[in-house]
Amino acid sequence: xxxxxxxxxxxxxxxxxxxxxxxxxxxxxxxxxxxxxxxxxxxxxxxxxxxxxxxxxxxxxxxxxxxxxxxxxxxxxxxxxxxxxxxxxxxxxxxxxxxxxxxxxxxxxxxxxxxxxxxxxxxxxxxxxxxxxxxxxxxxxxxxxxxxxxxxxxxxxxxxxxxxxxxxxxxxxxxxxxxxxxxxxxxxxxxxxxxxxxxxxxxxxxxxxxxxxxxxxxxxxxxxxxxxxxxxxxxxxxxxxxxxxxx
Numbered sequence: 001x002x003x004x005x006x007x008x009x010x011x012x013x014x015x016x017x018x019x020x021x022x023x024x025x026x027x028x029x030x031x032x033x034x035x036x037x038x039x040x041x042x043x044x045x046x047x048x049x050x051x052x053x054x055x056x057x058x059x060x061x062x063x064x065x066x067x068x069x070x071x072x073x074x075x076x077x078x079x080x081x082x083x084x085x086x087x088x089x090x091x092x093x094x095x096x097x098x099x100x101x102x103x104x105x106x107x108x109x110x111x112x113x114x115x116x117x118x119x120x121x122x123x124x125x126x127x128x129x130x131x132x133x134x135x136x137x138x139x140x141x142x143x144x145x146x147x148x149x150x151x152x153x154x155x156x157x158x159x160x161x162x163x164x165x166x167x168x169x170x171x172x173x174x175x176x177x178x179x180x181x182x183x184x185x186x187x188x189x190x191x192x193x194x195x196x197x198x199x200x201x202x203x204x205x206x207x208x209x210x211x212x213x214x215x216x217x218x219x220x221x222x223x224x225x226x227x228x229x230x231x232x233x234x235x236x237x238x239x240x241x242x243x244x245x246x247x
Contacts, residue, residue: 055093056185063087063200065163066140068172069189070098079221084209086218096182097175101218104201105167105211112162115169115215116144119160122219123148129155140164140192147178157183159190163197169215173222 059070071091079086079101089100105111120131129148136145136159143161147154154177161170172190176182209217 056098056182058189059089059091061087061089063196065102065168065193065197065200066100066170067189067191068100069186070100084205084214093182098186099173099222100170101222102168102170102197102201103214103218104204105169105214106205108167108211111167111211112143112160112169114211116160118212118215118217119171119219120146120215122216123222126220127155138188138190138192140194141170141190143170145178145187154178154180157187159187161190161192163192163194165194166198167211168194168197168201169211171218171222 055071056069057072058067059074060067061076070089071093074089074091076087076089079088084103086101086103091098105115108114120133123129124131127148127150129150132147132149133144136143138161141161141163143159146158146160148156156173156175157178157180158171158173161172162168163170170190170192172187174183174186176186178184178187
């Protein structure tokens, strides 16, 4: 798998261990076809032993639309916000939270840019941070790597990606610095399968909130709960629903 990026955080000299990690990720994530060629520069996972990657494994949802390294125990749910549904996957490895969301933005033009503006506005507001962006791409997608800094120090990081040929957006966030080993491995591992993404979202509403509104809502949720885990959010939502049903 190859992922290209213009940011210096993810560029390093290949080593044997990095190649081993890449091979393991490709074994689980890549289809029979080879990764697209022509990327500007390959981005590899952090160097180190396979043991340093303990606690995360390749994860693919039942839809098969993407694959990414996640903690071995992943909680999945669907957020129903403002008349649109957002499949959400969350896990925790040690003290680090991992969150992945995906959403279809219908036929709106410039959907990624509009989504990204709303997404960043919410996260930076919720976490009192500033965002730095760099272009990136991987198998089946193009997007932006996001590094969030608070008081000049890296706090959390992620990638906002659009599946090629679609308006389906994936946000993968980790509450670890973009320069950390966990973040490098996580962000470099994303693979999206556009055909399966279209199939998974074929019944999504064709209209609804704008891409900017959706990005702002998802950014607000992630920004509010990434530090404690979206599991807490799911528990509260379930409790509220149960209380409503009993009333």
